[in-house]
Amino acid sequence: MKTLKKMMATAAVLAVSATAALAADIAVIGGKNDDAFWNKIKKGVDDARLVVEANGGKVNYLRMQSYDNFAADSAEIIRTAISQKPQGLAVPDWVYDSQDPAIKEAIAAGIKVILFNAGTWDKAKELGALNYIGSDEYVAGRAGGEYLVKQGAKNGICINTLPGTANIEARCKGMIDAMTEAGAKAEQLPLPSTSFGDPVAIAEAVKATLTSKPEIDGALAIGAGEADASAIGIAQAGKTGQVKLGCFDFNEATLGRIKSGEQAFAIDQQPYLQSLLAITLLAGHIDFGTDLPTRPVLTGPGIVDGSNVDATIAGVKIGAR
């Protein structure tokens, strides 16, 4: 953390000397650099930077060093960004309680703020931010439930390896609500904490559940890794194809399964769009006074299934998806 601060301080000095340029100087805050999701965000940042730099501005992507002291560090990194005196700030509002005061300080310092990835439009309004660009976990969950029903599923489970985590619970709730409203049944399969991160535990749990509840014909996994294991579990129960499998996010193996028909779909919040839109909208607002009346801007849920899997694979190859 200390070295980070030192680096930031150096960066701040550089930034101050660079504000001589009149065009938009934008700071973007993101997750750790070993977090695959935030590397897709980075691709959006890099592509948006081309646009901003073409107009003489600059973009600085500040990333969390660790998630261990998340509430405090996620507020601290905003203050680091403020100290660099940018004109615009794109920030995920992960932890309202700790980050909101820092975001208000940014707005008070005259920085234009857009919330992206985490937050809501209501939150953006309350803080005085321009917009919220991202997805809504509940809406995404509903999309999953609706897709399963469309595939003919009557009994769904939401495979949850992180029971009790708010955004994950919202995903499952959306899926269950959507299926129930369509006249189907759905429930959660919360896995005990002894199985988190252990693919064997997840696979065997799914298999056991399908064995003891043969009526289940739809499953939604809360992440791509969970889907890898769940697919094995479904295969072992002898139900590949009979149990429609979907998941949030995706990896190469997910796409392979969608292509071969072993998995029905993946729900994507399309992170590339989140940073790309957030930065270009901010820059347009700062440089040219443009404003987008659509609020919030939802970048997801996007569904990846047999119809668009090839384009998605092309996107994965360059890190946009």
Add this chain to the structure above:
Amino acid sequence: MTSMPLASIFRRPEAGSLVGLLMVVAFFVVTGGVEFLYLSSVGSWLSRAANLGIIAIPVGLLMISGELDLSVGSMITAGSMITALVSGFYGLPIIVGIMAALGFGILVGMLNGYLVVRTHVPSFIVTLGTLFAVAGLLLGLNIVLTGTTTVTLMAPELAKTLFGKYFGQGFQVLIIWWIVITAAFVFFVHYSPYGNWIFAIGGDKVSARNSGIPTERMTILLFVLSAVSAAFVGMSQAILFQAVQATPQMTLIFNTIIAVVVGGVLLTGGFGSVIGIFFGTITFAVVTQGIYYTSFDQTWSNLIIGVLLLGAVLMNNTFRKMALTYAPKKK
């Protein structure tokens, strides 16, 4: 003593864990129904046990000798990551990937062992260090080399048959490995003369050294065994699941310790048995898998797992006390 009377069976280190196992199986047959004993269900919890058990035995031996190994949490990821990197990302033959994974296991095991033996820093701290160091190294390398945190591996059919396949009604091939490895360890620990050394080191390291046991080499060997076993299981998981994420399996650390302690190994060393650990691992797998066959609300599963495991451990304590206080009646 040619026949083994019932009473002396109860004094063996594995007695408590066997009773504990029977207890939890009975519990799930009653609450979950006979479905729990169907062949496919047995395959399901044995597969779970095999993945854990291959690592739990050497970890248990380390505990018997008075040491701990926390680094298995990242060594399992190391095993799968390295296999996937070498044979998936770089496309080298699978055998090269497997050798690289196991070789890395030997390396980290020796590092753990040397650090513990030379510095006398408690192994809890040393392996906590290597746990994070290895996790960080993997993640860093992975980002630098591939740019992502997930690597895909499409292993050839032979490798799948050997390490990452199901046979029968959902029996992972790893179950066979587990049984063979357990048998080898039973021989090594309880029949070969070397097993005695492990117990002696755990009972009293100074006396053991004075009796001429190469305590340092033995300790290093045990660390190598546990790191290699974790890498082995990781390698098999990479071949089975085809996609590898660079996150360490922190829960594995707890799960191995639970399996070992439920298996009757004394946390402070000097007492335990391989068969006990074997039963302890099955107990753990039965408890975690059994939940899915019951009508309990899944939300309570952690609680039920905790209570059952505590029960199994208490069972062990009772039996160990019986073994200690036993004295033959005067004839």
Add this chain to the structure above:
Amino acid sequence: MTAPIIELRNINKSFGPIDVLHDINIKVHAGEVLCLLGDNGAGKSTLIKILSGVHKPSSGSILMDDAAVAFSTPREATDRGIATVHQFGGTFPLMSIGRSFFVGVEPTKGWGPFRIFDRKKANEIAVKAVRDFGITRIDDGDRLVGGLSGGERQSLAIARAVHFGARVLILDEPTAALGVKQATHVLRIVNEAKKRGLAVIFITHQVMHAMAVGDHFAVLIRGSVAADFRKGEKSREEITDLMAGGETIADLEKEIENYMASHDGHPPPVTPG
């Protein structure tokens, strides 16, 4: 008289600036028990460590059968036939009698890589060795050492040392933690070892126990041998007085009385340690 089995000549030991032992001269013959008496901190444990090869003396020499020897590891001392048995037996509480008896020298049967630990043989030999010392309560080699009484554990350790050819037996406070009956047990075994021709060095601060088995006594005070005498030369009170550092118990009692007289009848405060 034949040469002593073990002899220390002018042994000095210092740890940095601290002198722990000065000019120690002792010798023990076969079939003889030397009682090493001394208060806590007198240097007894340092002396044991020198004898058993843990520490090297700063100067002076160790002789066995009149030939100078030097131990660089405890293992070398053991190989020379010097066995040390510690207060709690130094054995492994959670191992079986048979297994702990043969730690490091396991008997095996079978062939090549399939040589296996011969449990039956180990148990038989261990049980017989202990029973030969008169501990008849031990008859099952599968019992755990931790289930034995303190005296039985000591006896097991002594029997083990003798079985593996010890010539010098160093017993470090073997009776300190034991009750009267158990201590008698151990003393009987010390006598038995003596009868078998071992040289026994018996460290204790219990004068009664020392007098029961000792042939020869050495009192250590602040790192030097303050007195060296043979059985029957001194009374129990004299030995106790010697151990207390030269002051007589009578003197001490007087001092305490004086203190109480000058402090309104309060005893002197006890300073720990």
